[in-house]
Amino acid sequence: MDSLLNAARPPVFCPGCSHERITHTLDKAFRQMGLTGERICMVSDIGCSGLFDTFFHTHALHGLHGRALTYAAGLKLARPELTVVVTMGDGGQGIGGAHLLAACRRNLDLTLLVLNNFNFGMTGGQYSATTPPGAAVGSGFLNQLERPLDVCEVAKAAGAPYGVRCSAYRNDLPDVIQRAIEFKGFSVVDIWGICPGRFSKRNRLTPKAIEESLDRLTPADGPVAANQRREFGEHYRELAAAQRVVPPPLAVTPRFAPVSAARQEVLLLGSAGQRILTAGELLCLAGLHAGLKATQKNDYDITVLRGPSISEMILSPEEIDYAGIDRPSVLVALGPEGVARRKKAFESLDEQSIVLQAAGVDVPACRARLHRVDLKAQGIKSTDWALASLGVLAKLGQVIRPEMLKAAIEARLKGEALASALKLVGGVEPGEWV
Amino acid sequence: MPLTLMEGNEAIARGAVAAGCRFFAGYPITPATTILNHMLAMLPPLGGVCIQGEDEIASIGLCLGASMAGMKVLTATSGPGISLYSEQISFAIGSEIPIVIVDIQRLGPSTGSATRGADGDVNFLRWGSSGGLPVIVLAPADVADCYRLTVHAFNLAEQYRCPVFVASNKEIAMTRETVELEHLDAPPLIERTPAAIRPHLPFQTAAGERVPGFLPIGGQTLVRQTSSTHGPDGYITTDAAEITRMLDRMKQKVEGAVARFSFVEHVPAEGADTLILAYGVTARAAGAAARMLASQGRPVALLVLKTLWPVPEAAIRRAAGDVKRVVVVEMNLGQYVHEIERVLPGRVVSFCGQMDGKLIAPETIAEAVTHG
Numbered sequence: 001m002d003s004l005l006n007a008a009r010p011p012v013f014c015p016g017c018s019h020e021r022i023t024h025t026l027d028k029a030f031r032q033m034g035l036t037g038e039r040i041c042m043v044s045d046i047g048c049s050g051l052f053d054t055f056f057h058t059h060a061l062h063g064l065h066g067r068a069l070t071y072a073a074g075l076k077l078a079r080p081e082l083t084v085v086v087t088m089g090d091g092g093q094g095i096g097g098a099h100l101l102a103a104c105r106r107n108l109d110l111t112l113l114v115l116n117n118f119n120f121g122m123t124g125g126q127y128s129a130t131t132p133p134g135a136a137v138g139s140g141f142l143n144q145l146e147r148p149l150d151v152c153e154v155a156k157a158a159g160a161p162y163g164v165r166c167s168a169y170r171n172d173l174p175d176v177i178q179r180a181i182e183f184k185g186f187s188v189v190d191i192w193g194i195c196p197g198r199f200s201k202r203n204r205l206t207p208k209a210i211e212e213s214l215d216r217l218t219p220a221d222g223p224v225a226a227n228q229r230r231e232f233g234e235h236y237r238e239l240a241a242a243q244r245v246v247p248p249p250l251a252v253t254p255r256f257a258p259v260s261a262a263r264q265e266v267l268l269l270g271s272a273g274q275r276i277l278t279a280g281e282l283l284c285l286a287g288l289h290a291g292l293k294a295t296q297k298n299d300y301d302i303t304v305l306r307g308p309s310i311s312e313m314i315l316s317p318e319e320i321d322y323a324g325i326d327r328p329s330v331l332v333a334l335g336p337e338g339v340a341r342r343k344k345a346f347e348s349l350d351e352q353s354i355v356l357q358a359a360g361v362d363v364p365a366c367r368a369r370l371h372r373v374d375l376k377a378q379g380i381k382s383t384d385w386a387l388a389s390l391g392v393l394a395k396l397g398q399v400i401r402p403e404m405l406k407a408a409i410e411a412r413l414k415g416e417a418l419a420s421a422l423k424l425v426g427g428v429e430p431g432e433w434v
Numbered sequence: 435m436p437l438t439l440m441e442g443n444e445a446i447a448r449g450a451v452a453a454g455c456r457f458f459a460g461y462p463i464t465p466a467t468t469i470l471n472h473m474l475a476m477l478p479p480l481g482g483v484c485i486q487g488e489d490e491i492a493s494i495g496l497c498l499g500a501s502m503a504g505m506k507v508l509t510a511t512s513g514p515g516i517s518l519y520s521e522q523i524s525f526a527i528g529s530e531i532p533i534v535i536v537d538i539q540r541l542g543p544s545t546g547s548a549t550r551g552a553d554g555d556v557n558f559l560r561w562g563s564s565g566g567l568p569v570i571v572l573a574p575a576d577v578a579d580c581y582r583l584t585v586h587a588f589n590l591a592e593q594y595r596c597p598v599f600v601a602s603n604k605e606i607a608m609t610r611e612t613v614e615l616e617h618l619d620a621p622p623l624i625e626r627t628p629a630a631i632r633p634h635l636p637f638q639t640a641a642g643e644r645v646p647g648f649l650p651i652g653g654q655t656l657v658r659q660t661s662s663t664h665g666p667d668g669y670i671t672t673d674a675a676e677i678t679r680m681l682d683r684m685k686q687k688v689e690g691a692v693a694r695f696s697f698v699e700h701v702p703a704e705g706a707d708t709l710i711l712a713y714g715v716t717a718r719a720a721g722a723a724a725r726m727l728a729s730q731g732r733p734v735a736l737l738v739l740k741t742l743w744p745v746p747e748a749a750i751r752r753a754a755g756d757v758k759r760v761v762v763v764e765m766n767l768g769q770y771v772h773e774i775e776r777v778l779p780g781r782v783v784s785f786c787g788q789m790d791g792k793l794i795a796p797e798t799i800a801e802a803v804t805h806g
Binding site (some may be wrong): 009037038041043053054057058059060061062063064067069070071072073074075076077078079081082098099101102236239240241243244245246248249250251252253254281284285288291292293294295296297298299300302320321322323324326 | 435436437438439440444448457459464472475476477478479480481482483485487488489491492494495496497498499500501502503504505507521522525548549605608609610611612615650651652653654655656657658659660661662668669670715718719721722792793795796
């Protein structure tokens, strides 16, 4: 097999840099595997490890510091047949730490080569995530304060199914890299090397010293038994294929006359859990069945099980431009939190407006006509009050009529929910004007 | 005519799928999350991919990788996510990677109010990337726009090999409204042009062209992509003349083409001395205000911009005609108004803005026209 090294762009590392050794080693691994350039994408980011993509006759993507794994994941998901090899430095393990963890947890078939030389070579030898606290580096005393990261231990804890920690001077490194690439899943090879330009100028570091340091650690030399599982992409495609195709959106053909030729604004004021938003949608769908244009704006707190739940609807025979509600024609008070949040809306009501009040929910004094219905006394649960209130409006001929509401419910709900909703709105006693 | 009730975010997702998007990655953030939800429901059964990234930086990174592999890609977030996207956006600009980015704007600054709308990011989208090269930003005013402008956004991203933003707003994104699906006049689809020149240089343009032809990573021809300053061959360069040629080309390919995608709606009014200029959801209140004023015997012209960046200067000058005054209405503290001052020197340009989580009411705009 021919070399995949780019003859026009030979490596440009400092003399003695272990990155150069790894460049040739990786080429040897590719050759051993019989891979051709178009079957490989080298993905790199910033730093001296980021020069790797230029030395190979392969597809290449060179991006932002620490983000190489993000591009690699997108490439691999889009082209599962591609061999994707990522080179990052020890710096990338810090800035891109979240992506390392995600790659380990995800187990997409990528190979990450960490070119670990214990410092930021390119920017002046500052300390990185793997710098020993005793090293003299370009960050003053700061590295004395932090504990270096063991890439393989972190990867293992995060679920990586394959991890190797080794020296750049290991004789069988091409085989080590080949096995990592051939592993079907996410593989990490943490390769310890020497940065002669920066690190070993101030710190005594030799291949022998690297070996001795490695020997003191729990070895990481291949598959992690506890983390073996299916490769993400293959599993994804299997689950994806079993998903149902989303049906086209519900389309309503108008078949009733609207209640009014005027723009109607309705405010549903309730509490979380009262299914206010669903009721709002049903009111709009009822309007659509009468050929009306509709808008629905919702307002609720981030705590979806507590606090106010408000839905604002406009039904109009004309196109609705401004979708805000300033003077509702109908205001439905179903829960104290919603009423409290929109206290001001009551001030704007006039004699033409209606307030539909669920008994037990206090409303501020206002000029609107008040209609009260005791839903609790009818044995209706609070979760059904919003829907029941639509039944009341329909029976009163306010904004919607019973046949519009029935059509909306039939279009939106199915099975048990449909039957119980129809029963609820058909059976609700409408209460009385106060 | 069948009517459908749909929120803006669903329309964006459906527009994207109709445009051929088969890759989405995003990170949950109100009010953009429902785009992720819809894409997750729609893409996998179509053989596409939808991923929830570990963060925003990863989400857009995944998209850039997939785009370089040849897919049409979408991501969606809100202002805080755009901040995190920023460095990757610069990458997409400088390395000519097609991507559609939806920003569902919410009230800022910072984490601000997750469930309140604003148009506070319009200048951020234009200027929030290192290097300051132009981007395309489209702004929907309603749910139908969300669908059709998303299709346009994909076409533009493919055609010009650049990031294209859809600058929506919580008030459109999470508001359901009536649309007639059969009447959504989406444009025919445009695909990225395959590179024809051999040997292939990833950033070489054909004679007379400003956009390099595209070949995917993973195809039979080797492709290089790089975030470094590069020449046509995709290798780092320090040659000032080459750098100038590349950056000028990237600026010109977008700014020089804006006449072809200047989406605006101009409603002239006979005898009007004032033009109301608005975009986004506010354009609807501006329309209501113009009608309200007309009914009171005060004709006012209206210009709705759906292309915000590059500034559709010719269309703005044309619509401004000989009006004396332009009232720029924005759901922020005054951003795009400065572009209008620049484009229309010598006119009285007034600003009507509000950024309090509420829609600007037609009465507020009418008041600004009458007494502002």
